[in-house]
Amino acid sequence: MNIIITTAQRPDDNLITKGLNYSKSLDIPFIPREKIGNLSKGTTAYLVVTKEGLVCHYQNHKLFYHPSMAMLRIKGINNGNEDIFTTICGDIKGFSILDCTMGFGADSLVWSFLSGENGSITALEKNKIIYAIVSEGLKGNYSKWKEINDFARRIKPLNEDYVQFLSNCPTNTFDIVYFDPMFDIPIEKSSHLQPLRLFAEKGSLTKEIINIGKRVAKKLVIVKNNRNYDFSKIGITETFSKKSSNVKYGIIRLNKGE
Ligand SMILES: C[S@@+](CC[C@H](N)C(=O)[O-])C[C@H]1O[C@@H](n2cnc3c(N)ncnc32)[C@H](O)[C@@H]1O
Known part of the structure; x- marks a missing residue:
């Protein structure tokens, strides 16, 4: 997929500088907006720097940051409900957590909330577009609830492939290593993941990758997949589902041990 960075119409200097900085850090060419016509034409994805954050236009789709189910889950936890991660x-x-598959960062945000001020969350995202949009979104003030924005800002996003990152990681670096890869068979109800699916990396987990995760984790390796997924093929026997x-x-x- 061909990707270009540009700005919203009639940008001020600040937006142009931001666009140029993203162009450099992501190694994606910058083209001034006045030189581009219709953003939904052709097979180019346009990563547009706007005052409200980054938005990717691709054909008739738009990808922008939103924390998906995280807000509902965190409100539930605050009301005394048990979250699946706590179960x-x-x-x-105080745990250190590696979220190998950041996506919208919804799970990362719940991990961040649950691990609290003494915890730490590192979130990996291989796709440049998703990484740019979500890491920018996590820095913003999405929620009216200041504490949530603070927990979002505590997440450390990295534009990295989990296989490479884990392979270079010292043994026992994180308490938890978590994977939520794209499901081979998507769940239709997850319509919020639809635009993400266009850009997301789709490789499957293997026993070898899980073994590297086991080396890097101190306490737990957790993998999310659809209900019918055969976890035994990646060497996992304990499963849980609501x-x-x-x-x-x-x-x-x-x-x-400690
Ligand atoms: C199902 S989504 C994750 C959703 C996420 N848990 C959330 O709460 O928003 C999977 C994400 O993992 C990313 N991904 C897939 N393979 C990857 C890899 N090898 N390294 C890093 N990220 C990867 C995809 O690009 C996609 O954004």
């Missing part, structure tokens, strides 16, 4: 992991206050849910979690509890 699986228990109390994770009765009404289409998704299932594969869980490896590591007994490495």
